[in-house]
């Protein structure tokens with residue numbers, strides 16, 4: 001029997017790809033995006049700056065930024081047939097499944113679907129970036145029996161996205177915080193969903209197929225689905241003390257606590273979570289209600305003491321979304337929507353420098369002759 005000795009469960013630490021897009025540099029404690037530190041970028045830049053950086057390899061100047069905003073606004077609308085498809089979906093499904101269907105159906109409207117050139121993939125990425133808010137929000141609305149909502153072109157990209165979600169033009173502060181969350185979710189090296197999209201793209205499959213697979217990956221609660229799970233958990237508790245008790249019981253039963261731990265930052269707090277925690281503080285201060293922050297901090301302290309585990313981005317993005325008035329079952333679709341641009345960059349890179357992913361196995365089945 002052929003023995004394979006280099007098996008690593010979950011491919012932990014295995015280098016799966018070469019990339020010029022991003023790196024989690026654990027020694028320097030930086031999330032590197034195209035040579036920049038994502039946390040530093042989050043202080044001065046907005047989500048569309050990062051989108052430009054990811055797709056064009058440079059931060060935009062004012063002229064490029066204006067052009068990008070105009071280009072996206074021209075492409076905001078999604079085909080009416082896709083809106084019809086949303087209305088036919090079974091109402092019980094999760095909005096991530098609605099989003100997946102809409103994204104998959106978009107492939108039918110791409111007249112250059114067989115073109116894998118850098119230029120065609122980049123244009124496709126802009127198209128997807130432009131259309132994700134309408135797909136995300138309108139699939140959710142159709143599942144909830146609500147009228148479709150059209151983009152508000154006088155608003156910025158993120159303010160419009162939040163407006164489409166809540167139905168109200170957001171304050172400048174709320175739009176900024178929402179934008180920051182999109183920026184933090186935009187790209188993160190090689191998580192399961194990015195790996196999935198690159199594996200699919202490596203067969204020469206198109207960008208829509210690769211991203212549709214990534215939606216399925218990101219929906220799982222060990223990945224993007226954790227942000228919704230965190231909010232349901234926080235809702236179970238009436239106070240910080242109550243939250244500690246709930247978590248203690250779960251730990252006793254050896255259950256995993258959503259929003260804690262990370263394959264790469266296992267023994268440290270995800271730096272993105274620290275930024276979202278500050279945003280949560282701002283929102284609590286504005287509301288004059290610190291109860292959610294108190295629960296989160298109590299959970300953070302308990303998990304540090306009991307398990308030596310720290311919050312990941314989902315732990316603090318969830319209460320921020322709650323304070324922004326976002327329905328819980330949109331949290332994971334928003335994460336995916338924000339990640340679209342990073343995924344598109346990876347699919348484009350994979351198409352440009354491709355070798356089919358086709359690993360081997362360690363056979364542990366019945367003996368054979």
Ligand SMILES: CC(=O)SCCNC(=O)CCNC(=O)[C@H](O)C(C)(C)COP(=O)(O)OP(=O)(O)OC[C@H]1O[C@@H](n2cnc3c(N)ncnc32)[C@H](O)[C@@H]1OP(=O)(O)O
Nearest residue numbers: 221222223224226256257258259260261262263312313314
């Ligand atoms: C933005 C994002 O997508 S970030 C990820 C969001 N996902 C979550 O928050 C889900 C909760 N967290 C987890 O399940 C994990 O920490 C993951 C999936 C993120 C990383 O998983 P892995 O690297 O495979 O670590 P693994 O699951 O093997 O955990 C190692 C140990 O820590 C424990 N552990 C890890 N995370 C947690 C947690 N959230 N709660 C309780 N225990 C945990 C495990 O039980 C395990 O303990 P053991 O060795 O005694 O069995």
Ligand SMILES: O=C([O-])CC(=O)C(=O)O
Nearest residue numbers: 185188190191192263312
């Ligand atoms: O990197 C990971 O494994 C998961 C994660 O935090 C992300 O996708 O943002």
